[in-house]
Amino acid sequence: MARKRILTGYRPTGKLHLGHWFGNLQNMLALQEEYDAFYFVADWHAMTTMWADTHEIRRYTEEQVLDWIAAGLDPEKCTIYRQSDVPEVSELALYFTMVTPMSWLERVPSYKEQRDQITDKDLGNVGFFEYPLLQAADITIVNADLVPVGEDQLPHVELTREIVRRFNNVYGGGADGTGYIREPQALIAKTGARVPGTDGRKMSKSYGNAIFISDEPDEIRVKVMSMITDPARKLKTDPGDPDICPLHQIHKLIGSPEAIAEWDGCCRSAECGCVAHKKALAQELADYLGPFRERRKELAARPGYAWEVLKAGAERARPVTNEVITTVRRLTHIEP
Numbered sequence: 081m082a083r084k085r086i087l088t089g090y091r092p093t094g095k096l097h098l099g100h101w102f103g104n105l106q107n108m109l110a111l112q113e114e115y116d117a118f119y120f121v122a123d124w125h126a127m128t129t130m131w132a133d134t135h136e137i138r139r140y141t142e143e144q145v146l147d148w149i150a151a152g153l154d155p156e157k158c159t160i161y162r163q164s165d166v167p168e169v170s171e172l173a174l175y176f177t178m179v180t181p182m183s184w185l186e187r188v189p190s191y192k193e194q195r196d197q198i199t200d201k202d203l204g205n206v207g208f209f210e211y212p213l214l215q216a217a218d219i220t221i222v223n224a225d226l227v228p229v230g231e232d233q234l235p236h237v238e239l240t241r242e243i244v245r246r247f248n249n250v251y252g253g254g255a256d257g258t259g260y261i262r263e264p265q266a267l268i269a270k271t272g273a274r275v276p277g278t279d280g281r282k283m284s285k286s287y288g289n290a291i292f293i294s295d296e297p298d299e300i301r302v303k304v305m306s307m308i309t310d311p312a313r314k315l316k317t318d319p320g321d322p323d324i325c326p327l328h329q330i331h332k333l334i335g336s337p338e339a340i341a342e343w344d345g346c347c348r349s350a351e352c353g354c355v356a357h358k359k360a361l362a363q364e365l366a367d368y369l370g371p372f373r374e375r376r377k378e379l380a381a382r383p384g385y386a387w388e389v390l391k392a393g394a395e396r397a398r399p400v401t402n403e404v405i406t407t408v409r410r411l412t413h414i415e416p
């Protein structure tokens with residue numbers, strides 16, 4: 081039986097960090113084994129917020145693909161492509177603008193949220209306002225059955241479903257059942273661990289608190305040694321609380337249960353100090369990411385490798401995107 085198709089996209093924002101590694105990336109690795117997985121680099125989505133300075137988008141795209149593949153995404157198992165290499169996406173988004181009331185876009189929660197939160201960029205552009213339509217087109221153009229999302233992203237899939245339903249109501253038909261485009265379903269993905277950054281806030285490149293998965297051991301050491309720990313623990317003789325210590329939260333993600341229990345105990349009894357714990361974590365983290373780092377270096381040494389993967393992925397997606405756009409043109413009477 082044919083495997084169901086899933087679709088996930090990432091905006092290229094540079095190298096991936098531990099927050100990505102323990103979050104979405106582990107899901108993507110698992111899903112490529114079970115589904116016909118389509119993973120795309122959402123460069124047009126990046127443009128909706130980075131429109132005033134697009135210089136870095138290509139470099140970020142390449143970094144992201146290298147990170148993905150070095151982490152274990154296999155271009156033979158899943159289809160990895162770049163959004164802008166599939167122009168049918170933008171055409172379908174245009175058709176969706178015809179059937180989508182503006183009020184549907186105005187009420188998208190993340191639209192208001194991001195306009196309030198992102199104050200260093202002008203988000204009054206139409207591209208940003210319309211990005212949910214582009215998202216709906218990303219999903220629909222590859223005939224995706226399922227979209228893996230966390231609970232908080234459910235409204236996006238629901239909006240896509242509403243847009244597709246509206247499209248099908250207006251233009252769909254045909255006694256043989258072929259005159260419709262596919263309405264996707266959400267696949268509730270396991271939420272990954274919340275990974276704290278070096279300052280204790282959620283790890284994020286924009287906060288400047290990220291440990292990148294491709295960081296060299298020296299960079300990891302500098303970052304880990306600067307991490308905040310239990311803020312109430314001023315002296316080595318003060319008992320600490322590992323439950324509120326960001327460093328310990330990261331250690332729990334990679335350490336053995338025995339080692340974690342030992343650090344937990346000696347922190348509470350003030351038998352060990354934070355400097356020793358930081359040194360231990362820095363070493364373990366550098367070792368843990370070692371195989372990934374080596375693989376990434378090998379891939380990065382192959383000129384144009386990431387672009388070859390993206391090109392091949394777009395070619396692999398083409399039969400399905402052609403089929404969907406041909407159906408859409410026929411249903412809208414643009415083509416006979």
Ligand code: SF4
Nearest residue numbers: 310320325347354357
């Ligand atoms: S000893 Fe370890 S767990 Fe305890 S506060 Fe220091 S770094 Fe955190």
